[in-house]
Amino acid sequence: MLDNVKILIHxxxxxxxxxxxxxxxxxxxxxxxxxxxxxxxxRLSELCPTGAIAFHPIRLDLGxxxxxxxxxxxxxxxxxxxxxxxxxxxxxxxxxxxxGEEQLIALNPELxxxxxxxxxxxxxxLRQVSAGGDNSCELELNACGNVNxxxxxxxxxxxxSPRHADGIVITGPITENMAEPLQxxxxxxxxxxxxxxxxxxxISGGIFQKSNALKRGFLEKYKIDLYVPGNPVHPLTFINGxxxxxxxxx
Amino acid sequence: MENYIRIxxxxxxxxxxxxxxxxxxxxxxxxxxxxxxxxxxxxYYGVPQGDKLQLICCMANDVEHVIYxxxxxxxxxxxxxxxxxxxxxxxxxEREIHENFGVGYIDHPWLKPVRYPFDRxxxxxxxxxYPFYKIESEELHEVGVGPIHAGIIEPGHFRFICNGEQxxxxxxxxxxxxxxxxxxxxxxKKNLQRASLAESIAGDSVAxxxxxxxxxxxxxxxxxxxxxxxxxxxxxxxxxxxxVHTGDLSAICTDIAYQLGSSVFGRLRTPLINYFQIWxxxxxxxxxxxxxxxxxxxxxxxxxxxxxxxxxxxxDFIEMYNELKRLPSALSRLEKTGIISKELSEEIGxxxxxxxxxxxxxxxxxxxxxxxxxxxxxxxxxxxxGDVYSRTQIRKEEILQSIGYIRELIQAIPHSDSQILKRGxxxxxxxxxxxxxFAISLVEGWRGEICHCAITNxxxxxxxxxxxxPSLHNWMALALAVRNNEISDFPICNKSFNxxxxxxxL
Numbered sequence: 001m002l003d004n005v006k007i008l009i010h011x012x013x014x015x016x017x018x019x020x021x022x023x024x025x026x027x028x029x030x031x032x033x034x035x036x037x038x039x040x041x042x043r044l045s046e047l048c049p050t051g052a053i054a055f056h057p058i059r060l061d062l063g064x065x066x067x068x069x070x071x072x073x074x075x076x077x078x079x080x081x082x083x084x085x086x087x088x089x090x091x092x093x094x095x096x097x098x099x100g101e102e103q104l105i106a107l108n109p110e111l112x113x114x115x116x117x118x119x120x121x122x123x124x125x126l127r128q129v130s131a132g133g134d135n136s137c138e139l140e141l142n143a144c145g146n147v148n149x150x151x152x153x154x155x156x157x158x159x160x161s162p163r164h165a166d167g168i169v170i171t172g173p174i175t176e177n178m179a180e181p182l183q184x185x186x187x188x189x190x191x192x193x194x195x196x197x198x199x200x201x202x203i204s205g206g207i208f209q210k211s212n213a214l215k216r217g218f219l220e221k222y223k224i225d226l227y228v229p230g231n232p233v234h235p236l237t238f239i240n241g242x243x244x245x246x247x248x249x250x
Numbered sequence: 251m252e253n254y255i256r257i258x259x260x261x262x263x264x265x266x267x268x269x270x271x272x273x274x275x276x277x278x279x280x281x282x283x284x285x286x287x288x289x290x291x292x293x294y295y296g297v298p299q300g301d302k303l304q305l306i307c308c309m310a311n312d313v314e315h316v317i318y319x320x321x322x323x324x325x326x327x328x329x330x331x332x333x334x335x336x337x338x339x340x341x342x343x344e345r346e347i348h349e350n351f352g353v354g355y356i357d358h359p360w361l362k363p364v365r366y367p368f369d370r371x372x373x374x375x376x377x378x379x380y381p382f383y384k385i386e387s388e389e390l391h392e393v394g395v396g397p398i399h400a401g402i403i404e405p406g407h408f409r410f411i412c413n414g415e416q417x418x419x420x421x422x423x424x425x426x427x428x429x430x431x432x433x434x435x436x437x438x439k440k441n442l443q444r445a446s447l448a449e450s451i452a453g454d455s456v457a458x459x460x461x462x463x464x465x466x467x468x469x470x471x472x473x474x475x476x477x478x479x480x481x482x483x484x485x486x487x488x489x490x491x492x493x494v495h496t497g498d499l500s501a502i503c504t505d506i507a508y509q510l511g512s513s514v515f516g517r518l519r520t521p522l523i524n525y526f527q528i529w530x531x532x533x534x535x536x537x538x539x540x541x542x543x544x545x546x547x548x549x550x551x552x553x554x555x556x557x558x559x560x561x562x563x564x565x566d567f568i569e570m571y572n573e574l575k576r577l578p579s580a581l582s583r584l585e586k587t588g589i590i591s592k593e594l595s596e597e598i599g600x601x602x603x604x605x606x607x608x609x610x611x612x613x614x615x616x617x618x619x620x621x622x623x624x625x626x627x628x629x630x631x632x633x634x635x636g637d638v639y640s641r642t643q644i645r646k647e648e649i650l651q652s653i654g655y656i657r658e659l660i661q662a663i664p665h666s667d668s669q670i671l672k673r674g675x676x677x678x679x680x681x682x683x684x685x686x687x688f689a690i691s692l693v694e695g696w697r698g699e700i701c702h703c704a705i706t707n708x709x710x711x712x713x714x715x716x717x718x719x720p721s722l723h724n725w726m727a728l729a730l731a732v733r734n735n736e737i738s739d740f741p742i743c744n745k746s747f748n749x750x751x752x753x754x755x756l
Contacts, residue, residue, distance in 0.1 A: 003573055004510060004573070006569075007510065007514060007569060007570060007573060008510075010565075010566055010569065011513075011514060011517065011566070014517045014520075024527065025524065025527070025528050026524075026527055026528025026529065026531070027527070027528065027529075027530070027531040027546075028527055028531050029531045029532070029537075047442070049438075049440060049442045049443040049445075049446045050443075050446075066446050066536075067531075067532070067536070067537070068442065068445075068446060068536070068537045069531060069537055069545070070442055070545075073545055081531070128402045129398055129405075130402075130403070130404045130405055130427075131405070131426075132426075132427050132428075132429050132752070133404065133427075133453075133752070134450045134451070134452060134453035134752050135404055135452060135453040135454045135750065135751070135752060136450075136453025136454070136456070136534050136536070137453070138402050138403060138404065138453075139453065139454060139497075139534070140533070141402045142401075142402045143520070146513075146516045146517065146520070147513050147516060147517045148517055148520045158401075158402055160400035160401070161400075172427070172429075173429060175426065175427060175428055175429055176368060176428075177366055177377045177425050177426045177427075177428055177755075178397070178405060178426045178427070180378070181397045181398055181405065181426070185398055201450075206450075207434070207438075207443065207446045207447055207450055208429050208430075208431075208434065208450075210434070210437060210438075211368075211429055211430040211431075211433070211434055212368045212369070212430055212433070213367070213368040213428050213429050213430035214429070231532075231536060232453060232533070232534060232536075234533070
C-alpha cells in the first residue's frame with residue numbers, strides 16, 4: 001500500500017491543464033503558412049508525394065498532406081510549418097491553405113448541425129473504426145484518453161458498442177475489405193450521429209489514394225461533421241477539433 | 251552441391267546470379283536447410299516472369315551471418331508438393347503464393363486465404379465467406395469476435411471454438427487492412443512516395459520499416475550511408491523499441507485490470523514519443539528516415555534532453571515494474587498463460603521478441619547486423635517459459651538494454667558527413683538504381699524481423715517489391731498459444747504478442 005502511494009507521488013502532475021493553449025516542445029509540423037515568394041511552382045508541386053500542392057496560386061491541401069515537411073525543406077522561404085495544432089475543421093475546403101494569407105483553421109459555426117450542440121455538448125461517446133489505418137492514428141486516439149491528455153474530463157470517450165455511441169471516428173483510407181463492416185457499424189449507431197474523419201488517409205486516401213484496394217463510397221453518402229488532418233493526428237488536434245464541434249453554437 | 255547464392259544483409263546482386271533450380275531440387279534444398287537450427291526462412295515469395303512464376307526463397311543462417319537465396323521457375327497453375335508438408339514454418343508463404351497466383355499445393359495442410367488482396371486470382375473468394383475450421387459437437391460452442399473490436403484497434407476476425415470457458419481452437423482471419431501497398435511501391439515512382447509508403451506499412455513500426463526500405467534502396471543505388479545516417483537509424487530503432495515496449499506493458503496491465511501499472515507505463519511512454527516529435531516533428535518518427543539524407547541532425551542539445559529523459563524515466567520505470575512483479579494477483583494472470591514452447595515456436599517459425607521469450611536466440615541485430623549494430627556487440631535477451639510473463643519480462647529487459655545502447659551511442663555523435671545531401675534535394679542524387687538487381691534488407695524492429703526484398707528491371711525501375719512484417723510469422727503463434735486457456739485470457743495473450751494487422755495485410 002505504502003509503495004503504491006510512493007509510486008503515485010513519484011508521478012507528479014502529468015495532465016495538460018489547458019489543452020487549448022498548451023505549447024508543443026521542439027519541432028512540430030502543424031498549420032503551414034505559405035508566403036508570396038516567387039518559386040518554381042511546378043517543381044514545388046511535383047515534389048509533394050500525395051499531390052497536395054496546387055499552383056497558380058500555390059495552395060496546400062491539409063486533407064492530402066502527409067506532413068512529411070519536404071516542401072518546407074526544399075522551399076524554406078515559401079512554406080513554413082508552424083506549431084499550431086488546431087487544424088481540424090468541419091468543411092473540406094477549410095483544409096486548403098492559400099499563399100499569402102495567414103489564416104487560422106477553424107470550424108464554420110453555420111455548418112454545425114443544431115442537434116450536435118443540443119445533445120452532445122456535455123457528453124460525447126464515440127465508436128472508432130479503423131478501415132485500413134496503419135495504427136498510427138489509432139495509437140494517437142488511444143493517447144487522447146491517457147493520463148496526459150485526459151480527454152475524458154470533457155465527457156468525450158470512446159466506447160465499445162456502436163449502440164452506445166453518438167458518432168463514428170474513422171481512420172485509414174477505407175479498404176474494400178472493411179467497407180461493409182464500416183457500414184454495418186455506422187448503421188448500428190442510433191440517430192442523431194456524427195462522423196469524424198481522422199488522419200490524412202481517411203480524409204483523402206493520403207498516400208494510398210491511387211490504390212485499387214480501396215472502396216470509399218461510404219463517404220459520399222453522408223455529411224462529414226469533422227475533418228481532423230494529421231499523419232498521424234496529434235491528440236491535441238483531435239481534442240480541440242471535437243471540443244469546438246460540440247461546444248460552438250451558432 | 252551448392253545451388254544457392256550467399257549474400258549479406260543489405261547486399262544487392264544481379265537477379266541472374268540467383269540459381270534457378272527444378273522445383274524438386276528447390277524443395278529438397280530449402281526444406282533441407284531447416285534441419286539446421288541456425289537456419290530459418292526470412293522470405294519466400296513468387297515473382298511473375300512472363301507467363302511463368304519465379305519462386306524466390308531466402309533462408310538466413312544466423313551463425314554464418316549470411317542469407318542463402320535460390321529460386322525456381324514454375325507454371326502458374328501448377329500443382330506442386332508443398333514445403334509446408336515437410337516444415338510448418340513455410341505455411342504462410344505458400345498460402346500467400348497460392349492466393350496471389352493460384353499455385354496449387356497437393357499436400358498443404360492449411361491452404362487457407364491470407365489477406366484477400368484486390369489482385370487475387372480467385373475473385374470469387376470473398377472475405378465474408380472465409381472457410382473456418384468447424385467441429386461438430388453439442389458440447390462445444392463458437393465465439394466470433396470482430397472484425398471491429400471493443401477498443402481502438404485495427405480490425406481482424408477471431409473465431410474461437412470453446413468447451414465451456416476453455417478455448418479448444420482459435421482461427422484468426424485477417425485481410426481487412428489490405429491496402430495494396432506492394433503494388434503502390436511500383437506505381438509510385440518518386441522516392442519520397444515510397445518512403446512515405448514504407449512509413450505507413452505499420453504505424454507502430456515506422457522506424458523499422460523505414461530503415462528496411464532505406465537501407466534496401468541505398469543498396470540498390472550503390473550508395474554507402476555514412477556514420478551520421480547510420481547513427482540516426484540505429485537510434486530511431488532503439489527509441490521506437492523502448493517506446494512501444496513501454497506502451498505494451500501499459501496495455502498488459504490494462505488487460506489484467508491493474509490500473510496503476512496501466513497509467514504509469516502509459517504516461518512513461520509519452521515523453522519517449524514526444525522526444526521523437528522534439529527531434530523530427532512527429533511523435534511516431536514519420537519523416538525522420540530518408541535515403542541519402544538527414545533532415546534532422548542530432549545535436550548536442552538533443553543529446554542532453556535525451557539523457558535527462560532517461561534519468562527521469564529509469565527510476566520510475568524500475569519502481570513500477572518491481573511493484574508489478576511483486577503483485578501475486580498480477581503474476582497469477584501472467585504466469586503459465588498463453589504458453590508457446592520452444593519446440594512449437596521453432597516448428598512454426600516465430601521471430602523477434604516472441605521467439606526470444608520462448609528460448610530461441612533469433613535477433614537480426616546480432617545475426618545480420620546493419621547500421622551501427624555491429625559496434626554494439628548486441629547480446630539478445632532470452633527467456634525460456636514462453637508464457638505471457640516471459641513476454642512481459644523480455645520487454646523490461648529489452649527496454650533497459652536499449653537505454654544502455656543509446657547511452658553508449660550518443661557519447662560520440664558522428665559529424666554529418668559531407669556526402670549527406672542537403673535538405674530538400676531530390677533523390678536522384680544518391681545515384682541511379684542499378685539494373686537487373688535483387689536486394690534484401692533485414693531489420694530487427696521492436697516486434698521482430700522485418701524483411702524487404704526488391705527486384706529492378708533492365709531500365710533500373712522497380713519490377714517487384716516484397717514486404718514481410720514479423721507479424722506474418724507470429725499470428726499463428728498467438729492462435730496456438732491460447733489453446734486450453736480460458737477465453738477470458740485471450741486479451742492478455744493477444745496483447746503480449748501485440749501483432750500488426752496492417753503489417754500482415756499490407
